[in-house]
Amino acid sequence: MTDRKKTILIFGGGGFIGSHFVERYHQEYNILVFDKKYFSRKNIQPYENSVDVVEGDFQNFEDWIDLVKDADYVLHLVWSTLPESSNTIYDVESNIIPTLKLLDVLKENRGKRIIFVSSGGTVYGNPTQCPIRERDPTMPICSYGLTKLTAEKYLYLYNYLYGLDYVVARLSNPYGERQERNKRQGLIAYALSCAVDSNVLTIWGDGNVKRDYIYIGDAVACVEKIVKYSGSERVFNVSSETGYTINEIVDCINEITGKKIETRYETARKFDIKENVLSNVLSKKELHWQPETVLKDGISRVYNYLTRNTQ
Numbered sequence: 001m002t003d004r005k006k007t008i009l010i011f012g013g014g015g016f017i018g019s020h021f022v023e024r025y026h027q028e029y030n031i032l033v034f035d036k037k038y039f040s041r042k043n044i045q046p047y048e049n050s051v052d053v054v055e056g057d058f059q060n061f062e063d064w065i066d067l068v069k070d071a072d073y074v075l076h077l078v079w080s081t082l083p084e085s086s087n088t089i090y091d092v093e094s095n096i097i098p099t100l101k102l103l104d105v106l107k108e109n110r111g112k113r114i115i116f117v118s119s120g121g122t123v124y125g126n127p128t129q130c131p132i133r134e135r136d137p138t139m140p141i142c143s144y145g146l147t148k149l150t151a152e153k154y155l156y157l158y159n160y161l162y163g164l165d166y167v168v169a170r171l172s173n174p175y176g177e178r179q180e181r182n183k184r185q186g187l188i189a190y191a192l193s194c195a196v197d198s199n200v201l202t203i204w205g206d207g208n209v210k211r212d213y214i215y216i217g218d219a220v221a222c223v224e225k226i227v228k229y230s231g232s233e234r235v236f237n238v239s240s241e242t243g244y245t246i247n248e249i250v251d252c253i254n255e256i257t258g259k260k261i262e263t264r265y266e267t268a269r270k271f272d273i274k275e276n277v278l279s280n281v282l283s284k285k286e287l288h289w290q291p292e293t294v295l296k297d298g299i300s301r302v303y304n305y306l307t308r309n310t311q
Contacts, residue, residue, distance in 0.1 A: 005029060006030070006072040006073065007029065007030040007031070007070060007071045007072050007073070008021075008029045008030070008031050008032070008071065008072070008073045008074075008075055008227070009032040009067050009068060009073070009074045010022065010031060010032065010034065010075045011064070011075065011078040011102075012034075012035060012076075012077030012078040013032075013033030013034060013035055013044065013051075013053075013077070014033060014039045014044055014053075015035070015043065015077060016176070016178055016180065016216070017077055017174060017216065017219070017220070018033070018043075018077050019043035019044050019178055020176065020177075020178070020217070020219075021220050021223065021224070022043075022047050023046075023047060024217075024220055026050045026051055030052075031050075031052070032051070032052045032054065032067050032070065032071060033051055033053045033054070034054050034055075034056060034058075034063075034064050034067060035053070035054075035055060036055065036056070036058070037056065037057065038055065039055065041053070043178050059094060061101040061102070068102070068105045068106065068109060068112070069105075069109055072111075073114075073115065073227055074102070074106065074112060074113070074114040074115070075114075075115050075117070075223070076099070076114060076115065076117060077117050078095075079144075079148070080094040081094070081147075082144065083119075083121075083122055083142045083144040084271070086143035086144035086147070088146075088147075091147040092147065095151070096147055096150055096151060096154075103154060106158075107162045107164055111165075113165040113167065113227070114155070114167075115166070115167050115169060115223065115226055116151060116155060116166065116167075117169050117171060118148045118149070118151070118169065118171070119145055119148045119170065120132075120170035120172045120238070120239060120276075120278045121145075121171075121173055121273075121276050122140055122144055123138050123145045123149045123152070123170060124136060124137070124139070124140075124145075124273075124276065125138065125141045125145065125273065126273055126274070127273070127275065130243070130276070130277040131212075131241050131277045131281075132237070132276070133281070133282070134170070134233075134236065134237055134282055141270070141271050142271035152168050155168065155234075159234070166234065167226045167229060167233075167234055167235075167236065168234060168235045168236065169222065169226055169238050170235065170236065170237050170238060171219055171238045172211065172212045172213065172214050172237070172238065172277075172278045173186065173188075173211050173212065173214065174186070174213075174215075174216050174219045175187075175188040175213055175215065175298065175299075175302065176215055176216025176298065176302060177216070177301065177302055178305075179216070179302075181193035181306070187211070187246060187249055189302070191249060191250060191253050191261060192253060192257075192299070192302055192303055192306055193306070194262075195254075195257045195259050195261050195303075196303075196306050196307065198259075198262075199262075200262045200264050201261050201262065201263045201264070202263075203246055203247075203250075203263055203264070203265050204266050204267070204268050204269045205246075205265070205266075205268030205269075205272060206265065206268075207245060207246040207263075207265065208245045208274075209245065209268075209273070209274055210243040210245050210275045210276070210277065211243060211246075211275075211276050211277070212241060212243050212244070212276070212277045212278055213244065213249075213295060213298075214238060214239055214240050215240075215293035215298035215301075217293060218240075218291040218292055218293050219238050222289045222291075225283075225287040225288070226287065229286065231286050233282065233286050236283045236286070236287065237278040237279055237280055237282065237283060239277070239279070239283075240280070240291045240295070241277065241278065241279060241280045242277070242295070243275065243276075244295065250263065252295065252299060256303055257303055
């Protein structure tokens with residue numbers, strides 16, 4: 001007798017990160033995709049026959065409560081705002097409150113694990129050291145990071161009070177194929193889009209802000225390790241642990257594409273942290289995972305994808 005395939009419910013399964021999880025693991029797991037009404041199914045179209053897709057409103061728990069009951073694991077990827085557009089009241093109403101409803105449902109349906117994809121780029125705020133470790137201070141300087149951290153704290157509370165099984169994945173700056181090009185979220189996707197479309201790239205500040213970037217294939221492999229993890233840690237950085245400035249990213253893209261992106265420098269924004277590079281020592285030790293894709297190779301893959309899919 002073979003073991004029953006586990007079921008994963010992915011909130012936001014049609015998006016950038018979720019669709020890569022679907023692509024990589026749709027044969028290993030029974031996958032339930034929950035996404036907003038009328039969402040574009042382009043990202044998961046090749047796999048629609050092997051996954052179940054439900055459309056609805058994350059803020060309306062009646063749209064997804066029965067799905068939670070059927071799942072062994074819940075992968076929480078839904079968030080309504082971006083760091084630059086976040087504001088406290090709407091963030092709480094559209095993200096924290098429905099997340100609490102989800103935790104209440106999970107509390108009543110024991111034996112399930114929730115994996116919450118948080119933001120390693122914003123929950124720490126201005127770091128005291130780099131690379132940043134999971135137990136370093138968390139002092140977000142934007143509402144987006146504050147609400148992500150709030151969700152993490154509620155997960156801890158529900159574990160303490162009710163035994164809810166959870167793990168947090170703090171992704172650094174994921175990039176890869178199918179990332180939305182025109183949202184200005186994700187420097188690499190935005191800069192590559194400017195290179196392909198011959199648009200001007202706006203850089204806030206002098207371009208010396210430093211970040212680490214994780215290729216989506218490596219990030220999803222780490223998240224899957226977290227799904228199966230049986231140890232005692234609850235929070236993991238998912239990162240490359242190698243920092244690059246914006247200017248270095250632009251130079252790399254210019255080299256790969258053979259083009260020179262036109263750039264425009266604007267006044268630095270208050271919420272942009274000067275340096276954010278995450279340690280991945282704990283993930284390597286506990287999850288037996290490490291990133292495999294060097295930056296230049298990853299960017300080359302995304303560029304090839306964009307040129308194939310640009311009309």
